[in-house]
Amino acid sequence: MTDIAERTSVATGLHTSDEARRRLRRRYGAEFRFRAIGIGALAISGLFLVIFLSSIFRDGIPAFFQHYVTLEIPVGRADVDPNNTNDRAVIVQANFDGLIARSARSLFPDVTDRAGQRAITSIISTGAPVLFREALIRNLDWIGTTQRYQVPMDDLADLFLKGQITRVDRMDTRGELGVSGVRGTVQLASTANNFQPILAEVKAHLALLASRARGAAAGQERAVARLEAERSGLQGRRAAASGNEAAQIDHRLAQLQSDIAAARVQIQQQIELAQSLEGRARAADQREQLDSNLPSYIVRINGGAIKLNEVQSANATGTVIIPLRSDAVARIGEWRLERIIVPEANRRFNDTQLLLVDSLRERGLIEKRISREFFTGGASREPELAGMWTAIVGSFITLGITLLLCFPIGVAAAIYLEEFAPKNRWTEIIEVNINNLAAVPSIIFGLLGLAVFLNWFGMPRSAPVVGGLVLALMTLPIIIIAARAALKAVPPSIREAALGIGASHQQTVMHHVLPLAMPGILTGTILGMAHALGETAPLLMIGMVAFVVDVPTSLTDPATLIPVQIFMWADFPEVAFQQKTAAAIIVLLAFLVVMNAAAVILRKKFERRW
Amino acid sequence: MSDVAEKPKVGRTETPGHTKMSGRKVCVFYGEKQALFDVDLNLREHTVTALIGPSGCGKSTFLRCLNRMNDTIPICRVTGELRLDTQDIYDRQIDVVELRARVGMVFQKPNPFPKSIFENIAYGPRIHGLTRNKAELAEAVETALRRASLWDEVKDRLFEPGTGLSGGQQQRLCIARAIATKPEVILMDEPCSALDPIATAKIEELIDELRQNYTIAIVTHSMQQAARVSQRTAFFHLGYLVEEGDTDQIFTNPTDKRTQDYITGRFG
Numbered sequence: 001m002t003d004i005a006e007r008t009s010v011a012t013g014l015h016t017s018d019e020a021r022r023r024l025r026r027r028y029g030a031e032f033r034f035r036a037i038g039i040g041a042l043a044i045s046g047l048f049l050v051i052f053l054s055s056i057f058r059d060g061i062p063a064f065f066q067h068y069v070t071l072e073i074p075v076g077r078a079d080v081d082p083n084n085t086n087d088r089a090v091i092v093q094a095n096f097d098g099l100i101a102r103s104a105r106s107l108f109p110d111v112t113d114r115a116g117q118r119a120i121t122s123i124i125s126t127g128a129p130v131l132f133r134e135a136l137i138r139n140l141d142w143i144g145t146t147q148r149y150q151v152p153m154d155d156l157a158d159l160f161l162k163g164q165i166t167r168v169d170r171m172d173t174r175g176e177l178g179v180s181g182v183r184g185t186v187q188l189a190s191t192a193n194n195f196q197p198i199l200a201e202v203k204a205h206l207a208l209l210a211s212r213a214r215g216a217a218a219g220q221e222r223a224v225a226r227l228e229a230e231r232s233g234l235q236g237r238r239a240a241a242s243g244n245e246a247a248q249i250d251h252r253l254a255q256l257q258s259d260i261a262a263a264r265v266q267i268q269q270q271i272e273l274a275q276s277l278e279g280r281a282r283a284a285d286q287r288e289q290l291d292s293n294l295p296s297y298i299v300r301i302n303g304g305a306i307k308l309n310e311v312q313s314a315n316a317t318g319t320v321i322i323p324l325r326s327d328a329v330a331r332i333g334e335w336r337l338e339r340i341i342v343p344e345a346n347r348r349f350n351d352t353q354l355l356l357v358d359s360l361r362e363r364g365l366i367e368k369r370i371s372r373e374f375f376t377g378g379a380s381r382e383p384e385l386a387g388m389w390t391a392i393v394g395s396f397i398t399l400g401i402t403l404l405l406c407f408p409i410g411v412a413a414a415i416y417l418e419e420f421a422p423k424n425r426w427t428e429i430i431e432v433n434i435n436n437l438a439a440v441p442s443i444i445f446g447l448l449g450l451a452v453f454l455n456w457f458g459m460p461r462s463a464p465v466v467g468g469l470v471l472a473l474m475t476l477p478i479i480i481i482a483a484r485a486a487l488k489a490v491p492p493s494i495r496e497a498a499l500g501i502g503a504s505h506q507q508t509v510m511h512h513v514l515p516l517a518m519p520g521i522l523t524g525t526i527l528g529m530a531h532a533l534g535e536t537a538p539l540l541m542i543g544m545v546a547f548v549v550d551v552p553t554s555l556t557d558p559a560t561l562i563p564v565q566i567f568m569w570a571d572f573p574e575v576a577f578q579q580k581t582a583a584a585i586i587v588l589l590a591f592l593v594v595m596n597a598a599a600v601i602l603r604k605k606f607e608r609r610w
Numbered sequence: 611m612s613d614v615a616e617k618p619k620v621g622r623t624e625t626p627g628h629t630k631m632s633g634r635k636v637c638v639f640y641g642e643k644q645a646l647f648d649v650d651l652n653l654r655e656h657t658v659t660a661l662i663g664p665s666g667c668g669k670s671t672f673l674r675c676l677n678r679m680n681d682t683i684p685i686c687r688v689t690g691e692l693r694l695d696t697q698d699i700y701d702r703q704i705d706v707v708e709l710r711a712r713v714g715m716v717f718q719k720p721n722p723f724p725k726s727i728f729e730n731i732a733y734g735p736r737i738h739g740l741t742r743n744k745a746e747l748a749e750a751v752e753t754a755l756r757r758a759s760l761w762d763e764v765k766d767r768l769f770e771p772g773t774g775l776s777g778g779q780q781q782r783l784c785i786a787r788a789i790a791t792k793p794e795v796i797l798m799d800e801p802c803s804a805l806d807p808i809a810t811a812k813i814e815e816l817i818d819e820l821r822q823n824y825t826i827a828i829v830t831h832s833m834q835q836a837a838r839v840s841q842r843t844a845f846f847h848l849g850y851l852v853e854e855g856d857t858d859q860i861f862t863n864p865t866d867k868r869t870q871d872y873i874t875g876r877f878g
Contacts, residue, residue, distance in 0.1 A: 494724075496715075499682065501714060507737055
């Protein structure tokens with residue numbers, strides 16, 4: 001065979017041989033793995049996004065709603081305006097707290113005891129008098145009439161109605177039930193062993209407590225064993241030690257001695273407790289005390305509610321919380337037994353409040369609506385009154401200042417640097433620094449603002465003007481970079497066309513390059529503003545974590561911004577505030593989504609017209 | 611054409627062969643690299659001068675020297691003498707904006723502004739203040755479009771974007787835009803390289819008509835095109851002007867071996 005023939009024969013098999021097919025398979029394998037990794041990464045990030053959004057929405061959506069209770073408020077002339085002045089300044093001074101409290105108490109005329117009346121006023125928002133006062137100021141013709149007015153419920157009542165404090169179960173009942181009275185502490189007697197399940201639960205609970213006590217005792221035993229091991233080790237070393245070291249060891253031994261003794265006492269106590277609990281748990285039908293560490297058991301009979309204190313299988317003792325209409329015997333199905341799952345000790349919403357709210361709900365006086373206060377209110381320590389409006393207004397004012405400052409400056413700087421600046425070392429240094437500024441942590445800008453605007457220029461704390469300045473410093477590099485990229489993306493043919501017919505450099509830029517770059521610049525600006533909208537850290541430094549109740553009306557009024565509001569609410573311990581936090585995050589996300597969508601639409605609309 | 615044709619300006623020498631632009635010992639440097647070496651070349655009035663040569667030979671570089679488009683490249687340096695009529699166009703006294711108004715340019719790729727057809731044409735007259743009112747401007751636009759033989763095709767859609775035209779129409783729009791500023795010289799940098807043969811034929815026809823009123827320099831890669839449209843031809847090779855002369859002479863009887871090799875297709 002000649003060389004040429006050899007070469008040809010190799011060439012024909014080069015891409016069809018087994019070796020070549022294996023190579024091809026390996027290539028496909030590598031590509032498949034690459035795709036799989038990509039899809040996997042996408043799936044994981046998608047999963048996290050879903051988890052994040054669903055948790056935010058699950059927590060946040062309820063906070064957009066609020067329960068309101070309808071009060072009948074008799075607005076007597078004597079109550080609000082005894083001298084018949086019709087003067088708003090006088091009316092404002094009236095005792096609205098008392099008015100609302102009286103109206104609230106009139107919802108439960110039968111509840112006359114102190115604790116009960118306190119519970120009634122506690123389920124209504126403490127802001128109710130203020131809200132009603134403002135409504136009355138707007139409607140002076142209400143004086144002398146009785147108004148049906150909806151007031152927000154207290155946050156805990158609201159949470160209970162949203163099902164977030166505890167579940168209330170209905171237990172099966174048989175037979176009839178008799179009560180010894182309609183108020184105070186009453187005896188209950190049933191024709192069947194209706195309270196047996198409660199007793200069983202109590203005994204199970206006692207057994208659980210006993211095993212916990214035994215567990216604690218066992219833990220203490222192990223601790224004692226460790227301490228004793230240390231003691232015997234030290235005693236061995238004590239024999240050989242002298243002087244300073246010996247003194248240290250003696251000191252430690254004395255400590256150990258007292259620790260061990262204390263632990264032994266605790267073990268003894270735990271064991272005794274466990275034994276007594278176990279005894280109670282074992283004993284057959286003995287009268288058992290209910291306490292606040294157990295679920296609460298409620299008997300509903302004759303229009304009232306009785307909370308059980310002591311139970312036996314067929315008898316019980318209870319405290320009347322909502323007075324009964326009569327002490328008649330209730331027949332089968334005419335009375336109910338309910339279990340409030342979460343023990344009273346584990347919630348801040350007690351049984352009395354719970355039963356009162358439940359009663360209002362049954363009477364149809366409670367309505368769930370979109371929370372007006374959440375969208376129109378300012379900062380408040382009462383979750384049901386706290387709202388986002390001041391934060392939204394604050395954000396708008398601050399971002400308006402930011403936009404006014406950094407859009408013209410940023411675009412002008414970008415045009416100069418991109419189109420006119422000589423390319424020398426100085427402009428290069430400026431460029432590098434602008435790019436670096438975009439990567440500077442935002443809190444640094446906050447510190448700068450604190451040092452320069454507040455301390456040096458003496459500008460006011462918490463003011464939107466300072467916030468706007470700081471955010472403008474932060475956004476400026478982003479806008480400059482985006483604007484320069486947009487200017488650079490304008491094809492040189494457009495510049496040449498303009499220059500070629502005798503347009504000056506500046507005319508070329510202003511008439512042709514800049515208009516074509518504008519969509520890109522605006523996109524970058526919107527994204528920069530969205531970035532600024534979500535910024536918290538620099539604002540903390542200049543004191544914008546303020547408790548702002550009133551909407552800011554000037555550039556120097558104290559203001560707060562949406563992310564700072566989120567930051568503050570996240571700090572409050574109340575569950576309702578945790579939900580408000582999530583709700584505020586939803587509002588912020590909505591703003592960001594709208595802004596980013598605007599950027600995308602702008603980009604799509606003006607995409608590459610040349 | 612004749613109804614809108616501009617009357618020759620009084621006082622200008624109309625003898626064919628009068629030199630409109632001239633280059634003496636033109637050297638161009640891009641940084642350290644020299645792209646043109648001592649080029650001596652004249653553009654005669656009412657004549658189409660074709661610049662031919664293989665890629666990278668410097669013909670476009672020379673063309674861009676004629677209206678100082680090379681100024682936009684920061685590292686570019688030009689030495690030697692370039693004159694428009696009698697003025698040195700690289701003189702400090704010369705305003706480059708005025709120069710470019712007098713020496714218009716058409717580029718390789720059609721590059722209409724992303725604006726309406728009307729605005730494309732009107733831009734030049736407007737920035738140079740050539741018209742006093744809207745009616746005059748509209749007239750100037752119509753004149754330029756008629757000159758570029760585009761009027762009949764676009765008169766019903768003057769306010770639609772220029773970028774919506776076909777490639778050939780866009781290029782004629784660019785020529786009309788160049789004409790609208792009433793230049794004396796038109797430089798064309800491979801104006802047909804992005805066009806199909808039919809559009810090319812139209813442009814070539816147009817160039818031939820424009821010759822009556824303007825001095826034209828055209829860079830082209832197509833020997834046939836050079837032969838068809840030009841009266842004078844200059845052959846560039848590796849930055850040197852190898853040969854220049856009447857087109858007929860260059861294509862039939864070149865004096866230099868390199869020219870002959872190139873036009874017969876041995877290289878390039």
